[in-house]
Amino acid sequence: MKIKSKPAVKTVSTKKTRTAVKKATPKAAAKPIEKAVTFTVRAEAGKTVYLAGSFNNWDPTGKKMSEKKGCGVYAASVKLAPGTYQYKFVIDGTWCADPENRDFVQNDHGTLNSVITVK
Secondary structure, three states: OOOOOOOOOOOOOOOOOOOOOOOOOOOOOOOOOOEEEEEEEEOOOOOOEEEEEHHHOOOOOOEEOEEOOOOOEEEEEEEEOOEEEEEEEEEOOEEEOOOOOOOEEEOOOOOEEEEEEEO
């Protein structure tokens, strides 16, 4: 019995090696670290209280504040990047500046907005 062998096949490499060139891409600006800021206000127990400000486009129902233990103290936390923000409380539909904050500015409506600076 004879075993037939196939002729050897010559392999020729046609691959050309390429050098990878990385394009310089600008680094994205680092996102500022946000901090949890808690806002509190005293109002009558059982009221509906929201927090509105420059940080949520002045949405009067954007951030509902919760009342703990029925004591009339409402609180809400918001994550904010360092900067200065204006805000108000909306208590049963009435816009109110923060009575505990002495930092305020007059707004376009002739009333006051409370101001907070996050560092």
